[in-house]
Amino acid sequence: MALSPDFVKEKSMIIIDKIMSSDPYRKAKSLMVYADFRNEVRTGGLIIRALEAGKKVSVPITDVREKKLTPSRLLAYPDDLAPGAWGIPEPRPGCVRPVDPGELDLVVVPGVAFDARGNRLGYGGGFYDRFLPRTRPGAVYIAPAFEVQLVEDVFPGPHDVPVHIVVTEKRIITAGPAEPV
Ligand SMILES: Nc1ncnc2c1ncn2[C@@H]1O[C@H](COP(=O)(O)OP(=O)(O)OP(=O)(O)O)[C@@H](O)[C@H]1O
Numbered sequence: 001m002a003l004s005p006d007f008v009k010e011k012s013m014i015i016i017d018k019i020m021s022s023d024p025y026r027k028a029k030s031l032m033v034y035a036d037f038r039n040e041v042r043t044g045g046l047i048i049r050a051l052e053a054g055k056k057v058s059v060p061i062t063d064v065r066e067k068k069l070t071p072s073r074l075l076a077y078p079d080d081l082a083p084g085a086w087g088i089p090e091p092r093p094g095c096v097r098p099v100d101p102g103e104l105d106l107v108v109v110p111g112v113a114f115d116a117r118g119n120r121l122g123y124g125g126g127f128y129d130r131f132l133p134r135t136r137p138g139a140v141y142i143a144p145a146f147e148v149q150l151v152e153d154v155f156p157g158p159h160d161v162p163v164h165i166v167v168t169e170k171r172i173i174t175a176g177p178a179e180p181v
């Protein structure tokens with residue numbers, strides 16, 4: 001929360017450029033991307049470019065009661081979105097188009113902190129820990145993060161699902177197998 005809007009804007013551009021140059025992104029036909037909120041790495045540019053490239057882009061809808069994420073196909077950014085649970089942008093009623101998690105090639109995952117093994121500290125709801133196991137084997141999980149979000153050890157629990165790749169403004173960390181897509 002201490003990062004300035006200028007810092008967030010500038011570094012986000014660098015980070016999403018790196019993601020868009022990556023193999024898993026270029027190969028992905030169907031991807032779920034979080035819609036950024038507060039000072040998360042901004043994903044708007046990536047969403048717009050992916051839509052222009054003809055990729056199938058979905059964003060998660062948060063079901064707070066069931067602790068469940070549902071990917072919903074996005075056709076217009078940001079027009080299809082409105083503040084949802086906790087103020088996080090999500091498809092507004094009328095723009096809800098559920099997508100089977102099993103078809104996703106790439107998931108762009110948000111987080112508070114990461115370590116070099118891809119371990120992830122989220123916001124404490126376990127939403128992504130429940131969601132990611134519903135994707136197909138070979139789907140790639142990629143986390144954009146500012147360098148300051150990288151820590152030595154996140155100390156994961158048994159239910160925590162690590163990401164395969166962490167991309168910061170300084171480097172690309174390949175934490176796990178990320179060949180398929
Ligand atoms: N697959 C699961 N099945 C059942 N409970 C789970 C599962 N994954 C996580 N939980 C529960 O959810 C709670 C929150 O998990 P955790 O602290 O790892 O959240 P997080 O990864 O930071 O959150 P998020 O993914 O929403 O950003 C934990 O207490 C955990 O017991």
Ligand SMILES: [Mg+2]
Nearest residue numbers: 122126129160
């Ligand atoms: Mg977790």
